[in-house]
Amino acid sequence: MERVTITDTAASLVEKLRSRHGPLMFHQSGGCCDGSSPMCFPLGDFLTGPSDVLLGTVAGCEFWMSASQFAYWSHTHLTVDVVPGRGSGFSVEAPEGLRFLIRSRLFTDAETEELQPVTPG
Amino acid sequence: MVYAQPGTDGAVASYDSQYENFINGDWVAPEAGEYFDNPSPVNGQVFTRVARSQAVDVDKALDAAHAAAPAWGRTSTTARARVLEQIADRMEANLEKLAVLEAWENGKAVRETLAADLPLAVDHFRYFAAAIRTQEGTSSQIDNDTVAYHFHEPLGVVGQIIPWNFPILMAVWKLAPALAAGNCVVLKPAEQTPASILEVVKLIADLLPPGVLNIVNGFGVEAGKPLASSAKIAKIAFTGETTTGRLIMQYASGNIIPVTLELGGKSPNVFFADVLEQDDEFLDKALEGFTMFALNQGEVCTCPSRALIAESIYDEFIERAVDRVSRIKTGNPLDPATMMGAQASNDQLEKILSYLEIGKAEGADLLIGGERRIEPGLEEGYYVQPTVFRGKNDMRIFQEEIFGPVLAVTTFSDEADALNIANQTLYGLGAGVWTRDQGTAYRMGRGIQAGRVWTNCYHLYPAHAAFGGYKQSGIGRENHKMMLDHYQQTKNMLVSYDPKPMGFF
Numbered sequence: 001m002e003r004v005t006i007t008d009t010a011a012s013l014v015e016k017l018r019s020r021h022g023p024l025m026f027h028q029s030g031g032c033c034d035g036s037s038p039m040c041f042p043l044g045d046f047l048t049g050p051s052d053v054l055l056g057t058v059a060g061c062e063f064w065m066s067a068s069q070f071a072y073w074s075h076t077h078l079t080v081d082v083v084p085g086r087g088s089g090f091s092v093e094a095p096e097g098l099r100f101l102i103r104s105r106l107f108t109d110a111e112t113e114e115l116q117p118v119t120p121g
Numbered sequence: 122m123v124y125a126q127p128g129t130d131g132a133v134a135s136y137d138s139q140y141e142n143f144i145n146g147d148w149v150a151p152e153a154g155e156y157f158d159n160p161s162p163v164n165g166q167v168f169t170r171v172a173r174s175q176a177v178d179v180d181k182a183l184d185a186a187h188a189a190a191p192a193w194g195r196t197s198t199t200a201r202a203r204v205l206e207q208i209a210d211r212m213e214a215n216l217e218k219l220a221v222l223e224a225w226e227n228g229k230a231v232r233e234t235l236a237a238d239l240p241l242a243v244d245h246f247r248y249f250a251a252a253i254r255t256q257e258g259t260s261s262q263i264d265n266d267t268v269a270y271h272f273h274e275p276l277g278v279v280g281q282i283i284p285w286n287f288p289i290l291m292a293v294w295k296l297a298p299a300l301a302a303g304n305c306v307v308l309k310p311a312e313q314t315p316a317s318i319l320e321v322v323k324l325i326a327d328l329l330p331p332g333v334l335n336i337v338n339g340f341g342v343e344a345g346k347p348l349a350s351s352a353k354i355a356k357i358a359f360t361g362e363t364t365t366g367r368l369i370m371q372y373a374s375g376n377i378i379p380v381t382l383e384l385g386g387k388s389p390n391v392f393f394a395d396v397l398e399q400d401d402e403f404l405d406k407a408l409e410g411f412t413m414f415a416l417n418q419g420e421v422c423t424c425p426s427r428a429l430i431a432e433s434i435y436d437e438f439i440e441r442a443v444d445r446v447s448r449i450k451t452g453n454p455l456d457p458a459t460m461m462g463a464q465a466s467n468d469q470l471e472k473i474l475s476y477l478e479i480g481k482a483e484g485a486d487l488l489i490g491g492e493r494r495i496e497p498g499l500e501e502g503y504y505v506q507p508t509v510f511r512g513k514n515d516m517r518i519f520q521e522e523i524f525g526p527v528l529a530v531t532t533f534s535d536e537a538d539a540l541n542i543a544n545q546t547l548y549g550l551g552a553g554v555w556t557r558d559q560g561t562a563y564r565m566g567r568g569i570q571a572g573r574v575w576t577n578c579y580h581l582y583p584a585h586a587a588f589g590g591y592k593q594s595g596i597g598r599e600n601h602k603m604m605l606d607h608y609q610q611t612k613n614m615l616v617s618y619d620p621k622p623m624g625f626f
Contacts, residue, residue: 032385035362085468
């Protein structure tokens with residue numbers, strides 16, 4: 001059972017961005033302003049480490065989150081979507097007039113039993 | 122009276138149709154000649170376009186700042202303070218215009234920009250004008266013939282990246298101490314709100330020597346990143362979220378420069394049972410304090426977005442509190458009677474709506490609101506109903522900064538339980554404590570792991586009260602003279618007045 005997935009529209013945007021920036025990654029942000037949103041960076045631009053966990057891979061991109069934040073998110077299934085917007089931070093999609101967005105739902109009991117552990121950074 | 126939309130008949134102010142960068146005292150077009158549209162959250166319509174800068178434009182601004190830095194750094198504190206006072210006077214004389222312009226760009230209620238954002242910004246320049254004139258170095262007698270002198274020196278050229286929730290005030294929180302301390306600045310406004318701060322710059326441009334203040338607009342990835350990672354800055358200041366905060370620290374590590382970061386929170390607002398002991402002014406104030414989650418549509422880093430209520434008074438307190446929330450007047454942000462305006466952007470609106478869904482899915486009880494709000498005549502604007510959920514502190518709506526008018530309420534059994542819940546968060550920026558008992562207030566205030574504990578008040582931001590975070594909420598303290606230290610080097614001259622050799626060699 002995967003923890004994170006991506007909509008077709010968001011996956012198409014990833015493809016477009018990859019042709020411009022090369023391999024990409026996601027890191028889920030927390031905190032104010034544009035926090036609680038996924039940030040998309042050229043792979044390796046954002047250094048992950050022992051304070052992070054890898055939740056899975058979407059559209060060829062690793063999806064990371066800080067371990068402390070994951071403690072509160074682990075019971076929810078995440079979907080990377082995209083909406084019109086004016087993103088901030090250094091996420092690469094902002095100049096497109098689009099913003100990646102996380103949609104969440106609770107895992108069912110059956111799904112929870114099938115979840116694989118996340119990978120420490 | 123409702124203020125007219127900027128640029129229309131009867132309006133007190135207007136925006137230009139296009140904005141350039143402000144570099145070396147001039148308005149300079151971006152090298153690539155590209156611009157991005159700037160929509161108003163009030164009605165979703167584009168009202169101006171702004172320079173879309175790249176690394177080359179940032180570099181130009183940094184070079185201008187470096188050229189200006191030696192002379193500005195040597196300017197007397199008296200002269201620098203005078204410039205800051207003049208900036209304050211100029212802004213004050215144009216306060217109503219700037220308040221309307223900022224409300225139109227950000228979507229916030231003009232009532233707040235008139236009464237809070239702009240008056241606080243004006244006062245902030247005056248505060249740091251005073252602070253720099255009264256700052257003293259030290260001299261210490263190490264022994265009879267040896268003296269250690271400590272001088273304050275500016276860092277040189279600093280970078281500042283500004284958030285969109287208080288486009289003018291947050292810029293001023295960073296600019297005033299940096300300029301007072303004798304630094305030159307390259308500032309990048311948020312791409313959601315680039316224009317109102319440029320209207321401030323238009324007003325004050327003649328007061329500063331060319332190159333002392335430079336504004337470069339654009340997207341984070343195209344302009345913010347080259348600024349934060351440049352070897353030409355001596356410090357970077359950022360307000361925003363944690364992932365970008367980490368990235369900025371990472372870039373700073375490459376250049377071994379200091380950072381100050383303000384990264385938000387999930388602030389608890391704690392109501393003890395004794396608030397209900399009497400039905401008086403203080404109870405009324407506490408109920409207002411509960412409702413403060415709706416200030417600035419919840420787009421405040423210190424939004425009191427978790428209310429912790431003593432379980433013995435829960436039923437009566439929440440009935441009165443929700444009634445107070447139901448009386449929040451929503452509407453056109455340019456109507457001075459409106460208390461809560463529009464969210465700052467479409468993606469912000471979408472994110473808040475996604476959290477309303479999470480809250481419902483996690484089984485939180487919806488006490489009021491919970492939906493998008495459509496304002497008649499402003500159907501394309503980004504509006505949300507003030508919303509209150511009741512749930513548990515480990516739910517995601519209790520742990521993540523929604524940055525919208527969404528309050529998560531829970532109860533506590535006793536003081537120890539209240540403190541435990543208050544501290545069960547990744548963040549530590551703000552907190553509120555409401556009680557008639559000073560002992561309770563003191564113990565809670567000291568026990569809560571947050572940089573600011575409002576005690577029997579909330580959302581006051583006077584200059585001279587330090588503001589900054591514990592835990593993942595950031596590094597540094599703004600809004601106080603101690604911020605000068607974050608923009609200064611310490612020069613120690615260790616002087617011997619003894620003519621005799623030491624005798625080592």
